[in-house]
Amino acid sequence: MKLLRYGPAGSEKPGLLDDQGQVRDLSGHVDDIAGDVLTPEGLAKLAAIDVSALPVVEGAPQDGLRLGACVGRVGKFVAIGLNYADHAAESGLPVPDEPVVFNKWVTCICGPDDDIVIPKGSKKTDWEVELGVVIGKGGNDIPQDSALDHVAGYCTVNDVSEREWQIEKGATWDKGKGFDTFGPIGPWMVTRDEIPDPQKLGLWLEVDGHRYQDGTTETMVFGVAELVAYCSRFMRLMPGDVITTGTPPGVGLGQKPQVFLRPGQTVRLGIDGLGEQTQRTTGG
Structure with missing residues (x-):
């Protein structure tokens, strides 16, 4: 399934993308794509629904019909740094022995095609295409060999970053990672059954048509299962x-100049199989 949230910002409704690329309304079955809806039991109930009987939402997704972040009421937005060896190299930093973990404030979350608002006075706002992992089955001390059983699905994330606040204003990366609009998520969450191996996904990013990032999750230092278990x-x-x-490599920070x-x-x-995002930059 490809689960999504559609409608005006702050008033999104739950939906799914059908095989014809139409959005179907799920609000008669669930109140949001959030919380217990994402557990194995919740997803099983959604999978049992006759999609053809769901109301079709007017408008083409991402072309007149706004999509919000594909997950609602996110409790924690956890981010991993320097998780591709070649990205660590372009950042001038060693490959970490353990995952680098930081937070993105949940208030930065926005729709996949919403504008990126460059903070006032910022001269170092940067891009980062990333694989997002949505937790379905909660827990702690999760064994790595069963960690993927705790994943509801996957999505595309742009980890927008303000490098001055991240690097030059003290030791905590969080400050440069959580400005409003710095967390576009979506367009949809693809359930785990449709992504047999999260370590075999191509991912890319372009600015004004120039491709800066073109990588694969195969080159992650720590894979999805290890990250879920570790966190x-x-x-x-x-x-x-x-x-x-x-x-992966190709962020603005790593360009010369x-x-x-x-x-x-x-x-x-x-990201392969997970959909695309398009954002305009404003502010500054």
Whole structure:
């Protein structure tokens, strides 16, 4: 299934994408794509629904019909840094021995095609295409060999980052990662049964038509199962939590000379089987 949320910001309704690319309304069955809906039991109930009997939502998704973040009421938005060896190299940092974990504030979450608002005075706003992992079955101290059983599905994430606040204003990355609109998620969450191996997905990102990132999750330092197990050692994962798993090389910080976003640009990104995002940059 491809689960999504559609409608105006703050008033999104639950839906799914059918095989014809139409959005079907799920609000007669669930109130949101969130919480217990994402547990194995909740997803099984959705999978049993006759999709052809669901109301068709007017408008083409991402072309007149706005999509919100594909997961609602996210409790934790956990991010992983330097999880591709070649990205660590372009950042001038060693490959970590253990996952680098930081937070993106949940208030940064927005729809996949909403504008990226460059913070006032920012000269170093950057992009990062990443594989997002949505937790379905909660828990802590999750064994790595069963960690994927705790995953509801996967989605595309742009881990937008303000590098001055991230790197130059103290030791905590969180400050540069959680500005409003710095967490586009979606367009949809693809359930785990449709992604047989999350370590075999291509991912890419372009700015104004120039491709900066073109990588594969095969080159992750720590794979999805290891990350889920690792994070569960020091936090209880809950249904609807999102872990975004790091970015391949090609970020603006790593260009020579460095390149950062400015107002009026278009960012496009995507992951195999998980859909694409398009954002315009504003503010600054």
